[in-house]
Amino acid sequence: MALLVIRKLTHYFGGLRAVANFNLSVQGGELLGLIGPNGAGKTTVFNLVCGFYKPTEGQILFQDKDIAGLRPHAVTAMGIARTFQNIRLWNTLSVFDNLCIAQHFRLGYGLLDTILRTGRYMRRERAVRRTAEELLEIMGLRHYAQEQPSNLPYGLQRRLEIARALATQPKLLLLDEPAAGMNPGEIQQLVETIRWIRQSFQLTIWLIEHHMRVVMSVCERVQVLDFGETIADGSPEDIRRNPRVIQAYLGSEELSHA
């Protein structure tokens, strides 16, 4: 069974067709890329999958259940987590608390458990703290546990965003331009982190990225959007040579730097 199947996904913002007849089938464990020039519709596809928008048309099946139009927290609870193009961390909380709060939607204890500090509450809180500590360790953030996220270098903030997404224990992780704003050293680390978390957490990863070196070196399959439509779908090598893709990127330096 495919983990995610998207059929004929279409989305309009008023009269603007942002995504048109988008189709995709993702098997568990795949590492996929979604690319395309600015405004092609990539983030809109992620926003539709994550419940930020309700599609104008189409089906989004996750583990055979139609999730199109579910609220974002319900989508997260089903096992889909994401990061954002513009980092969205809780900057008034510490790094550690960012990782704890991310887990709270799935804890399953009520207000009374919290007030009375029941055994269930205490056990689950201990598990939350343990998971947060483990994530700090494996993502190399232990020294920053009590810092506010905005004090961290940019590359570490992105790392924290990935750690926070992992705290929700997803099956599918969506990364929206994870390399944006990173320097070459941070990008190299990111590439290694993406490969490592896929392997260690047995995750399926779908990423949007403008850095072609990242796309070409980590993705096994790449889909290309232009004006909301899929213009190519294949291996990184096929995509790099595809005339429609080259035409879509004409004038941009992205493909030539791949």
Ligand SMILES: Nc1ncnc2c1ncn2[C@@H]1O[C@H](COP(=O)(O)OP(=O)(O)OP(=O)(O)O)[C@@H](O)[C@H]1O
């Ligand atoms: N909330 C919105 N309301 C109206 N139009 C929108 C909205 N979000 C996106 N759009 C438009 O939809 C189209 C697709 O935008 P989207 O952000 O999905 O593209 P993208 O491929 O992610 O671009 P980029 O690479 O620049 O992030 C664009 O024309 C954009 O201006």
